[in-house]
Amino acid sequence: MIKLTHGKQRNLANQMDRNFKIVALTAIILVGFSLSIIYHYYQGNILGKPYPYTTFLFTPADRFADFFDARFVADLNPYLNSIVPSAQYPLVNVFDYLFTLLPLNISLEIYIILISIAFAFLTNAFLWGKASRFLRNLHFILPITFLTYPFLFTVDRGNLELLVFVFLLLFLYFFAQEMYTLSTIFLALAIAMKIVPAVLLFLYLPKKKFREVVLSLVFTVLLTIGSLLLFKGGFGANFNFLLHGSNFSFATLVSFVGPENLVQRGVSFFTIFKIIFIETGWLAKMNMPLFLSRYIKLAALFFIPIAAFVVFVEKILWRQVALLVFSMLLLPQISADYKMLHLYLPMFMFIITEDRSRLDIFYLVAFGLLMIPKDYAYFPHVLSDAGTNDISISVMINFSLMVIMSFLIVASSLKSIFSKHFHHSPYTIAGLLK
């Protein structure tokens, strides 16, 4: 009886904590969204300034462009066509082909509606766990899902990252429910669409789910080969194109990492370096191909200790997910703002975690800030692929927040491990004095 009462009290405390996080996060998102709307309304409509002052999204003239690129795949020849060889992985091209079976405008509407519904229900499932509470939670679900910068930016681009994101949400949902085999299917779907979610394979290792790692990889390979078999020009030629990384030879992607003063509106470490080079005038002196080659090697090397930390040191799931997702966002040389959608993964886990820390309030505010538009000042010399100076301080803030959060997660975990170790060790100063 006493135990039951105690349990109830604990549950109530946890409930309050989760509720506090949800309410605080919703408040930050709403304030950030509204403030940004008012700011851009003032700049654009009242002061009459042009893009980028009119919006926190990408140039309106280019709306949904990522989605409409699907038209180049209508004949199932994504790589070997002479017009625009695709920069996407095979499974993305298969989805793109499916979209072309209907008029693209209609496909886009169906895609956004279906993804939005799935996202809203998954948000409810993650944060409250009961489908029956969906309507009662709508006033929280609506801002948390649909009024954030990452979601709005991705919808505006019409990028298939939304689909990758939904697969990753499903993966994490089943992973957290300890339905590991089922989770592998969704992780494989995500990896087959964009390679970077492969970092999440490391989540299986601390739980010794090696079979699931293999299963994920096998499913990924099968999905990729299956997709390649559908393409015109034969399996071998398409596979060769992919293997040589020729899908990355897309002109805009190359110029993001080249000597031009052009960067991607994104969260890559490389983007930050390039912004610094451009703004300080160092870009002219830099050998960018050499810098890129070194950057890729260093990024790969840098990921090794992070992966080791996740596998061997960190025990709390949200922190493991956070470190891997931050790596997935920060380390690749190309990492657009729509990838910030994946920040929902650690954020949801953080909201529902029962683990408490003094730093929680900082993490909460940091997640909130990552979710809102912050483009209140622009870098004067940096261009984006919109052809204007629309790279804002938001890029720097997002990057800094993720780096600080990673550092704090690692430092606080190491600190608690060392303090436990020395507390139990006989070789402490107090022990020696005894």
Next chain:
Amino acid sequence: MDRNTKINILSFVIVAGFGFAVAFHYVLGFYQGLPYPYNTFLFLPKAHFLDFFDVIRDSQGLNPYIGAKSAQYPFLIIIGYLFSLIPRNSFQIYLLLICIPFLIFNFAYFSKDHLFSGTNIFIITFLSYPFLFAMDRENFESLLFILLLVFMVFYTKKRYLASAIILSFAISMKIYPAILLVLFIPDKKYREAAICIAAAIAITIASLLCFKGGFLPNLLFLIQGANIGSNGIFTDFISIGNNMVQRGVSLLTLIKIFSIETGPLPAIIRNHFLTFYMGLAFFLGILVVLYVIFIEKEEWKRFAILIFAMLLLPPISADYKLLYIFIPLYIFINNKKPSKTEIIYLLMFCLLLIPKDYSFLPNVISDAPTYHDISISVVINIITMLLMSTIIMISSIGSYFSDLHNMTGKRVISLEITENET
């Protein structure tokens, strides 16, 4: 439906309505490149804060009527004059002066039983259409709104004298809040009503005494209604011979839109349109007053009916007046008496608080010259208030007569018992 559920539904509808309207106007304005009014649910962007600066302009020399032919009431001119003394950024100070009390009111009335209600308060305070429209125009109506909120607080706490004094300041700024004097009558607070009227007259006279040109010429200007009549735009709004209407909630606006979009009114009405409308408004006003005095017993319904009358009946009644919807809403949310129709009332309140300009009326223009920016929102708002008033009145009249019937029945039974005993 408990209080928290009402607040959650309200904040959900407001944030959904706001988010949807922003997305809709972003698509039309920036994706499709359409100009005003498609790029915003507010008034013409280049006319932002103009109502504030108009009053400042008319007030700064303290010669509002003889010199500037201002359309404002004397006490409002005095307030405008005080703001004109602030050397710079007076409009920002005004914004703060409205936002902070409004936020405090919402905190007091919408904070839920547990601590974490900040999100709902933020949504209800800053994301509703009436608030955003009023802030974009920066009309002094929002200051009047704050005064009426204070009046409501005192009145509902039964501090009648304080409420009467606050109401007198509001009436001195614009005449139509005088309809709220009716609230004192069912409570038999005739002394407070008289004090309110006397104070309003005193404030107006004191203000007139400050004006250049002498007391009498200024008083004459005001009594002859020249402050309204000398405003060309107001005259256009209320006359039937043109296609200009105010983006507002007056019943006159609805009748004029109806005549423009569907065909001319009968000649007898068309020829004496303003007289006809004023007669109609007077008749409806009398009905409302009698209803509030003799029939309605619930406080929020009394406020609602009078506020709707205050919004619908004057011939000039712009969209920023929708702010007053918050006054009955506060009492409605905190009303503990359950009712089958409260979900309908709540949804109607919600509908009034969100932008709804998803289609524009093709033949009507507003004072944003040449733009057809009068939308279905105007029609929906007026019809919603009419409908809500009708539902409230029918339900209350029904229960009034059933109570009367029961009382008569009891009296007959008691009389029969007395006769039998005798």
